[in-house]
Amino acid sequence: MKHRGGKVKEISGDMFSPIYIKFADAICVTTNGVVKKNGKAVMGAGNALQARNTFKGLALDLGRLIKKNGNIVQIIRFAIIHGKKIPIVSFPVKYNWWEKADLELIRKSLIQLLVEIKFNQWKKVILPRPGCMNGKLSWLTEVKPLLELFADDRIYVIDRSKS
Numbered sequence: 001m002k003h004r005g006g007k008v009k010e011i012s013g014d015m016f017s018p019i020y021i022k023f024a025d026a027i028c029v030t031t032n033g034v035v036k037k038n039g040k041a042v043m044g045a046g047n048a049l050q051a052r053n054t055f056k057g058l059a060l061d062l063g064r065l066i067k068k069n070g071n072i073v074q075i076i077r078f079a080i081i082h083g084k085k086i087p088i089v090s091f092p093v094k095y096n097w098w099e100k101a102d103l104e105l106i107r108k109s110l111i112q113l114l115v116e117i118k119f120n121q122w123k124k125v126i127l128p129r130p131g132c133m134n135g136k137l138s139w140l141t142e143v144k145p146l147l148e149l150f151a152d153d154r155i156y157v158i159d160r161s162k163s
Contacts, residue, residue: 008147012159015047015126016054018082020158025122026075026087028113030130032094033071035063042097045134047160051088055079062090071095071105073112089116093131101135103146110150117154126156 013020015027029051034042041062043052052059055077062076075087092109093101109130117125130147131137139159147157 009156015158021081024126026125028089028091028127030093031090032097039063047128101131101137106130
């Protein structure tokens with residue numbers, strides 16, 4: 001697979017707002033690989049919590065997928081948001097919710113996301129800054145340089161802290 005790399009496209013705001021839902025072909029949610037005894041994935045902070053609170057049953061859907069396929073990039077479900085059907089995609093940044101985000105996992109997730117983008121012919125995908133809030137990684141010194149090696153012009157990295 002060819003990696004185009006280059007400058008990361010950055011946007012800011014709430015990725016679930018009408019303007020971004022209308023704009024995007026898919027929305028990523030940063031996740032971890034922990035599934036609780038009740039079958040629900042741990043989605044207790046950041047944009048994962050926002051997604052879990054927005055879409056009833058999302059944590060259970062993701063928990064089932066993690067048990068079946070592992071902690072990988074995958075479409076959790078299609079959701080109707082502001083009248084548009086859009087895929088909600090898991091983007092693993094941690095193995096365990098309590099750990100610091102893992103740069104190697106982010107790299108693997110980015111490569112998996114690029115495969116999904118190509119397969120699904122998505123033109124615009126929104127990705128929160130992976131591992132930069134609850135994952136405790138630095139956007140400027142750790143994550144952005146990594147994304148610039150692999151990401152291409154179809155990925156828009158959103159910073160909700162500026163909204």
